[in-house]
Amino acid sequence: MRGPAKFLTYALLLGGAAVFILPFAWMLSTALKPLDQTLAQPPEWLARRYDARLGGRLQEVRPGALVTEPSLWARMRGAAQPVVLAAASVRGGAWQPAAGPAMPVEVLKTIPASASEPWREISDLSGGQKDVVPASSVSSHISPRWENFPRAIRAMRRFPRYLANTLVLCVLNVVGTVLSSALVAYGFARLEWRWRDPLFGLLLATMMIPFPVVMVPLFALFRWLGWIGTLRPLWVGSFCANAFNVFLLRQFFRTIPGDLSEAARIDGCGEFRIFWQIILPLCQPALVVVALFTFMGTWNDFLGPLIYLTDERDFTLALGLRAMQTTGSGGSEWNYMMAASTLVILPVVALFFVAQRSFIEGIALTGTKA
Amino acid sequence: MTGDRRRTWLGLAFVSPWLLGVAAFTAYPVAASLYYSFCDYDVLSKPVWVGLLNYRDMASDSVFWKSVGNTLIFNLMALPLGLVASLALALLLNQPVRARGVFRAIYYLPSLVPAVASAMIWLWILNGRLGLLNTALGAVGVHHPPQWLGDPAWTKPSLAVMSMWGCGNTVVIYLAALQGVPRSLLEAAMIDGASAWDRLIHVTLPAISPVIYFNLIIGIIGGLQVFVSAFVMFGGPGPDRSVLFYAVYLYENAFEYRQMGYACAMAWMLCLLILALTWLASRSSRRLVYYQGE
DSSP states (O other): OOHHHHHHHHHHHHHHHHHHHHHHHHHHHHHHHHHHHHHSSSSSSSOOEEEETTTTEEEEEEEEEEEEEOEEEEEEEOSSSEEEEGGEETTTTTEOSSSSSSEEEEEEEOOOOOOOOOOEEETTTTTEEEEEEGGGGSSSOOOOOOHHHHHHHHSSSHHHHHHHHHHHHHHHHHHHHHHHHHHHHHHSSSSTTTHHHHHOOOHHTTTTSSSHHHHHHHHHHHHTTTTTTGGGGGGGGGGGGHHHHHHHHHHHHTSSOOOHHHHHHHHTOOOHHHIIIIHHHHHHHHHHHHHHHHHHHHHHOOOHHHOOOOGGOOHHHHHHHHHHHHHHHTTTTTHHHHHHHHHHHHHHHHHHHHHHHHHHHHHHHHHHHH | OHHHHHHHHHHHHHHHHHHHHHIIIIIHHHHHHHHHEEEESSSSSSOOOTTHHHHHHHHHHHHHHHHHHHHHHHHHHHHHHHHHHHHHHHHHHHHSSSSSSHHHHHHHHGGGOOOHHHHHHHHHHHHTTTTTHHHHHHTOOOOOOTTTSSHHHHHHHHHHHHHHHTTHHHHHHHHHHHHOHHHHHHHHHHHOOOOHHHHHHIIIIHHHHHHHHHHHHHHHHHHHTHHHHHHHHHSSSSGGGGTTHHOOOOOOOOISSOHHHHHHHHHHHHHHHHHHHHHHHHHTTTTOOOOTTT
8 A cells, every 4th residue: 555545544444443442432431430520511531539628628529610700709698508699790798689689698708710710619529518719729630430330230239130140141051052053063064864954944944034023922932831030031942052053063064074973983983972072172163153152142132131031130231231221320320320331341342352363253254154 | 774764863863952942932933923913912811813903903003104114214324324334444454454453353342242231322422411422512512412312303313323333243244255355356457457446346346245245134134123222222112203113113012012913913024024125135236246156
């Protein structure tokens, strides 16, 4: 590539990368902020802590509005909290609101505000005590609120249960899918038998059936079995092989030379032993891909748990995250909501970095060979 | 003869888990679904045969047609957007750039994010008053930015753009396909004086056209069943039913109104819709897809 083309390529790639990272960055940024900073306008990226002298001692404060016009910090009669008053409206110590009766005020501070040195309203963390001080006397430093994570876990109420349920389902689905799909794929790939090809055609055909078609009868079936409200509908089926994974593994199994099995057979090795001790170890990369995608599919699944799980104690993380948003205070406490989302995403991201190669190869395989 | 029979039993034994599964979790449900679609059925009591009533109701159900329209409009936005974006990113990544693995990881990662978590992130970013997008727009002087999730005109475009965030999966597929384009073809075109654009249009794209076609079909099948993002972000049909997608309305019928028969009939219509659209896609792209060795 020559100069301008090269520059354009990198500019587009970097710009695109920034856009793709932005939602992650904003999630993490929000997750680490105190609640009132999530409402800041314009948005702030880094969680800050503000300290100032309030009530005679240096403490963490909540910063309020900036005061840039000459004003008074005054307490109205009968009011508990002082407020900022535009200086122009005070005549002879009595506040003259634009409409309504005049109200006597007690002037606490005059604010000789100018553009070069604004003042800032501050309050303690509960908002009970207020003051106004020169903005420069409010010190701030970056301070991520890591405690938001344990708090988000508490806000999600049954987080440990959700996590345990999700992990149980992941393990069962991975074990079930890998074992059964490999077994079935072996039958289709490496054995010659009578009804093999028509049955394999049927297997391919089942991949075309959209889930909504079988959704209602499956629900009725599981209800008849008394499985609604248990985890069973979400894992039992995985032990019956998944058509797509069978297809994928079959493609892999067929690449291994037939002589290998033939030699083992001559040595008196049984078919199951050939499968278990010769073919499976050779196809480990493909098995890893199937395991990874099954794990991801289970971890991310929403519709299945939504349909079959009725008791909150059986919820998975995906369902729990939504429950937090719709029933708890999560709908407004965005810092906790984002902290919880981070926790749900983190294992997936970690898994990707551990097994990046298998992921990329697996995706490319499913896309180009299928 | 006995050996033949033994081999058949052996084969059946190996595929028996699937045989069991396909009977219980596919064949029976498909047959039952077809039967229920001609019944009044609420799962609690026995299905009552009503003939074509569900299908006739569908034809006169304005909400059903709204859901069909929503789904088609959404896909008309999301599919081309996703196709162009992922192809463009893959073409960029296919250039001899440094740190290709890092870029690829960045583009791929969002597609791994659980749909519910992704919905939460975008709910927050697209929040009308406090969201990053609108506060940023406010900071550059746009004082009345759209209510992305509150204005029926903007909900579908918002979801379409959001779905682009997860296009990394397709990027990786395209990238793998691009790396399989025969080098000799590109070099021959170069020697003949073809420009980079000509090489893209006349060599690269035809060479990967089966993969584009594959992704289009997968995109149509998945796009017609779009559910989680709309259901989680709007908790249902959304403002003015603007995100009442087909699958959302189907779910509501089945599990909120307990009209399981109607839901089954809808599922079969979805099947037909998918078949019709994939047939249309394959018809219209037959001339455009190039298979090597044909």
